[in-house]
Every structure is written in C-alpha cells, then in structure tokens.
Amino acid sequence: MLLEATNLNTYYGESHALQDMSLNVEDGEVVALLGRNGMGKSTTMKTIMGLLKPRSGKVIFDGRDITGLRPHKVARAGIGYVPEERRIFPNLSVLDNLMMGVKGGKVDTSNANIWTIEKIFERFPFMRDRTNQKGALLSGGEQQMLTIGRTLMGNPRLLMVDEPTEGLSPVMVKEVRDVLAAICKSGISILLVEHNLKVAMSLADRVYLMGKAHLGFTGTLKELDANPEMRAKYLEI
Ligand SMILES: Nc1ncnc2c1ncn2[C@@H]1O[C@H](COP(=O)(O)OP(=O)(O)O)[C@@H](O)[C@H]1O
Numbered sequence: 516m517l518l519e520a521t522n523l524n525t526y527y528g529e530s531h532a533l534q535d536m537s538l539n540v541e542d543g544e545v546v547a548l549l550g551r552n553g554m555g556k557s558t559t560m561k562t563i564m565g566l567l568k569p570r571s572g573k574v575i576f577d578g579r580d581i582t583g584l585r586p587h588k589v590a591r592a593g594i595g596y597v598p599e600e601r602r603i604f605p606n607l608s609v610l611d612n613l614m615m616g617v618k619g620g621k622v623d624t625s626n627a628n629i630w631t632i633e634k635i636f637e638r639f640p641f642m643r644d645r646t647n648q649k650g651a652l653l654s655g656g657e658q659q660m661l662t663i664g665r666t667l668m669g670n671p672r673l674l675m676v677d678e679p680t681e682g683l684s685p686v687m688v689k690e691v692r693d694v695l696a697a698i699c700k701s702g703i704s705i706l707l708v709e710h711n712l713k714v715a716m717s718l719a720d721r722v723y724l725m726g727k728a729h730l731g732f733t734g735t736l737k738e739l740d741a742n743p744e745m746r747a748k749y750l751e752i
C-alpha cells in the first residue's frame with residue numbers, strides 16, 4: 516500500500532471536520548474522493564499533507580508514519596499536492612514557477628519516468644512557448660496546468676489533486692483529464708477530488724464517497740455503478 520490514512524479525526528476549533536476518516540491508495544492507482552460540498556474532502560487532503568494536524572489517526576506513506584509532519588516534509592516524502600485554490604506565483608515567469616516545484620535533496624535520476632523541464636514542455640507545449648511570460652498572464656486552465664507541472668517537478672510518487680477542473684472550459688476540462696491520465700501512466704498514483712463525475716469515472720480505479728465528515732462508501736467503479744442508492748445518497752445527481 517502506498518498511502519494508508521486510518522481513522523483520521525481533524526477539527527477546526529471545536530468543529531469535528533473528519534470523523535474516523537480512512538482511505539488507501541495503492542501504487543499506480545487513481546482513487547477518486549467524491550461527495551457534496553462541505554463534506555470534508557479538502558480537509559482529508561490537507562490532513563494527509565500535514566497542513567492540518569489530526570487529533571488522532573495515522574497517515575502511513577510507503578510504510579513510513581508521516582502523521583503530523585510539516586507539509587514540506589510530507590512533500591519530500593513523495594506526496595505532491597495541488598490545492599483547490601490554484602496557487603501560481605503571478606509575478607514569476609512560467610519557467611520560474613516550474614522551478615519552484617523542484618525539491619531540495621536528491622532526485623533519483625536512474626528513474627526513466629522522472630519529470631524534467633523537458634518532459635514538462637513535451638506534455639504542456641504552451642509552456643515552452645511562454646517560458647518568460649508572467650504566470651498572471653495565463654488563462655485559468657493554463658494556470659491549473661502550471662500548478663500541476665510545478666508539482667510534477669518535485670517528482671512525487673502520489674499526486675493529490677483537489678477539484679482540478681473547477682471553473683474550466685470544456686476544452687480545458689478535457690486537457691486536464693488527459694494530463695492526469697498521462698501522469699498516472701508515468702507511474703504516479705493519484706488521489707483525486709473532482710466534482711465532474713464523468714472526469715472522475717474516466718480516471719479512477721476506485722472511489723470513496725464522503726458523507727458529512729465521514730466515509731460513506733468505498734468500492735470499485737463497477738460496485739458504485741451497481742449501487743444507485745449510494746450514488747443518490749452521497750453524490751449530487
Ligand atoms: N478553515 C476552516 N475553518 C473552519 N471550518 C472549515 C474550514 N475549512 C473548512 N471548514 C469546514 O469543514 C467542513 C469540510 O470542509 P471541506 O473539507 O472544505 O469540504 P469539501 O472539500 O468536501 O467541500 C465544512 O463544513 C467547512 O465549512
């Protein structure tokens with residue numbers, strides 16, 4: 516198992532935002548975390564990433580207990596995080612934005628799947644043409660791509676992406692979908708929060724459905740397909 520989050524209990528003040536939330540991601544898997552607004556999907560990712568400290572529960576990554584580690588340490592352990600609020604550096608060039616994603620420490624250069632600037636440019640050709648342009652001048656979809664590209668520069672083993680297609684045009688939605696499919700193919704596991712069910716279903720091997728603060732359902736796509744009650748209960752249909 517690559518990621519094992521078990522019985523996470525996370526609070527905002529007295530508000531109990533995660534109640535025994537658990538989920539796993541295996542090596543090479545795309546796992547979708549779905550549910551209505553305000554259920555705790557982003558909170559789950561932030562807790563895994565170390566941005567929120569759980570009161571109890573465990574996060575094991577690649578066999579190592581990373582519960583409560585600071586975000587940069589979690590990143591260094593191999594988890595890349597693309598938050599809901601796209602965070603590009605608006606005053607930095609496209610190239611400098613990408614370079615911000617390079618982590619200190621050593622990169623395993625023997626790995627043929629390693630992400631380099633050249634590979635990023637191959638995957639996102641628009642960035643090559645606009646290396647010196649400021650991030651702020653990119654469209655919303657391009658900024659999302661830049662955030663994903665920057666995160667890939669850290670060569671994560673697991674990419675957590677929170678609502679990557681939100682607010683994008685249909686053309687850009689497809690682009691982002693295809694990029695995520697390519698990332699998975701390159702050997703990176705993905706934990707995906709996504710409101711666009713079609714996108715989520717076209718990528719995911721397994722799904723977790725969240726009810727308020729807790730896990731509601733987990734299964735394969737086939738199991739979810741065969742379970743209209745669960746879809747009605749936990750998804751907006
Ligand atoms: N910074 C915060 N302070 C207090 N409550 C928060 C904060 N962020 C989120 N919440 C609350 O925690 C719950 C889960 O939020 P969130 O994880 O963002 O849900 P989702 O990503 O599933 O839409 C919601 O009720 C939300 O209002």
Ligand SMILES: [Mg+2]
Nearest residue numbers: 556557558599
């Ligand atoms: Mg959210």
